[in-house]
Amino acid sequence: MEKKIIKVRKINKTKKPIIKKEAIKKAIGDITEKIKTIRVTNPFKNINILQKFRKPKVVMRKTYQKKTWKKVASMILVAIIILAIIVGIIFLVKKIKNSPRPLPKNSINTNSQEPGNVIEIDNLDENFPDNGEIISQGRFNNVEQILKGKALFVKSGGDVFLRLEGFETVNGQDMHIYLSPILNLNPEDAIDLGIMKSTTGNVNYKVEKSVDLEKYFNVLIWSNRFNAFFGYATLQKGELLPENPI
Numbered sequence: 001m002e003k004k005i006i007k008v009r010k011i012n013k014t015k016k017p018i019i020k021k022e023a024i025k026k027a028i029g030d031i032t033e034k035i036k037t038i039r040v041t042n043p044f045k046n047i048n049i050l051q052k053f054r055k056p057k058v059v060m061r062k063t064y065q066k067k068t069w070k071k072v073a074s075m076i077l078v079a080i081i082i083l084a085i086i087v088g089i090i091f092l093v094k095k096i097k098n099s100p101r102p103l104p105k106n107s108i109n110t111n112s113q114e115p116g117n118v119i120e121i122d123n124l125d126e127n128f129p130d131n132g133e134i135i136s137q138g139r140f141n142n143v144e145q146i147l148k149g150k151a152l153f154v155k156s157g158g159d160v161f162l163r164l165e166g167f168e169t170v171n172g173q174d175m176h177i178y179l180s181p182i183l184n185l186n187p188e189d190a191i192d193l194g195i196m197k198s199t200t201g202n203v204n205y206k207v208e209k210s211v212d213l214e215k216y217f218n219v220l221i222w223s224n225r226f227n228a229f230f231g232y233a234t235l236q237k238g239e240l241l242p243e244n245p246i
Contacts (some may be wrong), residue, residue: 119171119197120141124198128163129156135213136235139243140221145170150240151219153207162193162205162219171199173225177208179216183232191216 132154140147149167153160162177169175179191193205207213213235221230 016195016223059213090179118173119175119196119199121198122171122200124201124203126202126204128158128202129154129204132156132161132163135160136217136237137240138219138233138235139240140167140231140233143231144230145172145221145227145230147221153213153217153235154164158209160207160209160211160213162207163202164203164205167198167203169221169230172223172228172230174223175230176222176224177205178220178222179211180218180220181215183220183234185216185222185229190203190220196221228235 111241133156135153135155137150137152139150147167147169150165150169152163152165154163155161162179175196177193177196179186179193180186181189191208191211193207197203197205218234219235221231221232223230
């Protein structure tokens with residue numbers, strides 16, 4: 001037999017490279033630095049559970065603030081104008097209501113068939129109440145007869161008087177002076193100050209302290225016998241207006 005020669009190739013084993021510790025540390029350090037530079041975004045960062053329950057913060061610009069103040073000022077001005085108009089209407093209505101004007105007379109039950117008494121004194125001049133203070137005053141106006149002079153509410157001490165000054169009227173039967181809340185005589189709501197003392201002059205009539213002068217501010221001259229409305233004076237606070245020329 002022939003001998004076969006088998007060549008065996010010897011495999012040279014290469015040596016594995018030796019990795020140094022310094023290189024490993026350096027590589028780890030580089031990786032660590034890269035990781036630090038990486039930013040991880042939080043998807044829940046901008047989510048606020050209570051956000052929908054909070055009121056949005058309003059930051060007004062200066063121009064908007066100026067417009068707001070202008071609106072507020074205009075609203076206040078409009079309110080003042082409306083209030084002034086309302087006060088003016090109330091004053092005008094009250095003035096028209098109390099303005100001198102004759103009204104139809106009411107009927108009065110005198111329950112008397114006898115001739116009435118006439119005023120016995122033609123002229124009387126009584127002094128102004130001591131330390132008197134004028135509360136209100138007004139001029140007389142004609143209705144069925146000519147009246148002249150003015151009427152005043154005067155407070156003197158603890159007393160109150162109705163004073164007629166420069167008064168003048170014609171004589172009549174059962175001439176009475178009434179205080180009334182209206183320019184007419186309502187027997188159920190009028191105060192009788194009694195029979196007139198004189199047809200002319202300056203005369204004082206005492207008024208009960210319980211009388212509300214703010215309500216009974218109309219002075220009526222009335223003849224109960226003939227149910228005749230001679231005239232009236234509406235008393236108001238303040239100075240008298242100039243007398244209208246006839």
